[in-house]
Amino acid sequence: MAKKLNIKDKYRLLTRDLDWEYSYEDRKEAFPFEEFEGIKITDWSKWEDPFRLTMDSYWKYQAEKEKKLYAIFDAFSQNNGHLNVSDPRYVNALKLFLTGVSPLEYQAYQGFAHVGRQFGGVGARVACQMQAIDELRHVQTQIHAMSHYNKFFDGFQDYSHMHDRVWYLSVPKSFFNDARAAGPFEFMVAIGFSFEYVLTNLLFVPFMSGAAHNGDMATVTFGFSAQSDEARHMTLGLEVIKFLLEQHEDNVPIVQKWIDKWFWRGSRLLTIVAMMMDYMLPNKVMSWKEAWEVYFEEAGGALFKDLARYGIKMPKYAETIEKEKEHISHQAWWTFYTHGHAAGFHTWIPTDEELDWLSEKYPDTFDKYYRPRWELAKEMEAKGERFYTKALPQLCTTCQIPMLFTEMDDPTLNSFRDTVHNGERYHFCSDGCKDIFEDEPEKYVQSWLPVHQIFQGNCGGPDVENVLSDFYRMNLGEDNMDMKGSPDEKRWKQWKGVA
């Protein structure tokens, strides 16, 4: 009778033992990117497999999940599931998701495929390969989930083209471009650890919870289906950080620098989620501030306590970030509201109940700083003077977000920073973004800043309207402008039989 192998030994034989020592070529040429970042790997065999999943089990489990998921998608479209969402405004959160987030899943596939080929350690490689194929799954199932919405609502139809060009979409796009353009270890700290392990509950999860609270069965089913994939990705992210820190003490300051950078980058990126949670979900899940407290301050705080034994500290600017939770969603939605003619989704003034909810959730800031703006916007709208700004916003060179943020100690004062590099002046929204630039100026001077590109005449024109319709391929009067009076709203009323 054959003896039973324990799962660790079996996985080692089925995976780790497949690689071999090269005799005929220089192994460094086959895995050339392991040294230039300064990270020291002394022994890949110390890698602890974060999950031990062989391909046969992977195919089996994933196929079962896909079968169930697509059965729901089919039922959803057969029964016009979009009619069950809480309010047609909700669908705009999905537009933001498909144009802003799904293409990131694709970039995650590409990034993990790259490190899944380039790491010299077979255990790390295989784990990254599995994440690569999962990420491809996510982008494709998201496209399929949104496919039905695209048939009935505006703003989804050119998501891929828009992701490459539209001003606010350069924020998520450049975030992932930045990580992919980095070396393999920084990529893992940026995406595997900071993004997947620490911030996923603040990005992916709020959209899925938003779907659950707003009657969107297609998206929430996708969310549930992706949950076990995400759990695997989180264990990989944690293993990466521990492995790097345990390999060599010289890695610690490098990893700390990346953590500082990517938490700041991440918190900036999450501005769109903050705004989505507080303003775009008709049925609220929780406020951005609450989400930040639960998922970052509590969960993240515990994590960093755990990492302290390696000499890792809380990310730089954690205190600034803590103050920002009171402000960023309001500042961002106001910016989109006033640039609503240039957005690929609809914007609107919160209802009175929603304004009250915001007052309740943000007792220290909303009534004082933000509610008066909305009261003014309401007055103007009532007079038939819905406000749209004519100006194009200045963008931060690092995070590429319009300079909409204020000093956190004085929310009436916009925050501007700048630095001169090779005789050119560069502008930033914050100390965090300025520091990131100054650490790697040669990287960030390359930023394809959409507003600069428009002014340089690289996006068509001559007017902003031409840029929007020809270069961005927005259907003006359909995809953009206020929710009120939009074709989306008209169709919804027809479907529901209300005037």
Next chain:
Amino acid sequence: MTIEIKTATLEPVRNTFAHIERRFGDKPATRYQEATYDVQSEEFFHYRPLWQPEKELNDPSRTAILMADWYDFKDPRQFYYGTYVQSRSKMQEAAENNYAFFEKRNLASHLPDSITEKLIRYLVPLRHLEHGANLNNMYASSYGYGTAITQACLYNGMDRLGIAQYLSRIGLILDGNSGDALAEAKLVWMNESIWQGIRAAAEKMTVTEDWFEVLVAQDVVLDSLMHDLIYNQFDQWLQDNGAQDIGMLTEFMQVWNKDTSRWVDATLKIAAAESDENKALLEKWICEWKGILLEALAPLADDMLGGDALSQAEAALDKRLTKAGLFK
């Protein structure tokens, strides 16, 4: 008789995404189309990669093959993630039944020692070669251009990991889970002269820069020759020598090869048909790698099968190449 359920029909505003409509017209699209075409970002990248500053993040010039449209590489199987895992799940279910049956009936104990030795010498070392195939297809997936071809390379890369794991399980069946057969087969792979040319070629592929060349060397030339030698000719020899049960353990590879060849052949044909320059380049790569690999495989083919085994494998490869429109 049919029954008719009355459902509310809402007229859609559009049939599919705009980029799909631009390619295929205003009509409902397939899931393969929506999951594949124009999904990859193409322009206005923000930063050059630190690890390859002369290229963009997504850059068609990582191969010398030129395509007017990289989405010409339609996968005849129309695999997107969902259909891919469904297909492999069915195959693994059959494989699982075969392996379970083989183990339950303890069929390994019926094998004469001489056969077990041959399996350890010829079949089990392939797990390392499959690991090389995993690296090479991942390379093409990460450096390639356009979702149509890069997703297929990713699926192929994961397939090769799966096959390496099945081959490892064969070793474990032969050694009663001690791992001795795997250790022995690895020594054979590392040291025996019959494998050294092949190992050198496998290492060379992982330092070859052009991803399309890597794809051609691995998925066309090496896979074609190796499949014929191992899963056709050696399989036949096993059948003729009372070891036909092994076929239960390699059925996955047989089915897989048939499936994957459809994609590989289509890919080769599309690249060659694009231009005379592509065709000439493919022929040049194939000639070079065929030269390397025929020489590398000769000792193994002689030792394992003798006779004209290698020329048979070469003929099978040539037939494929002609079908793809090459060398004529």
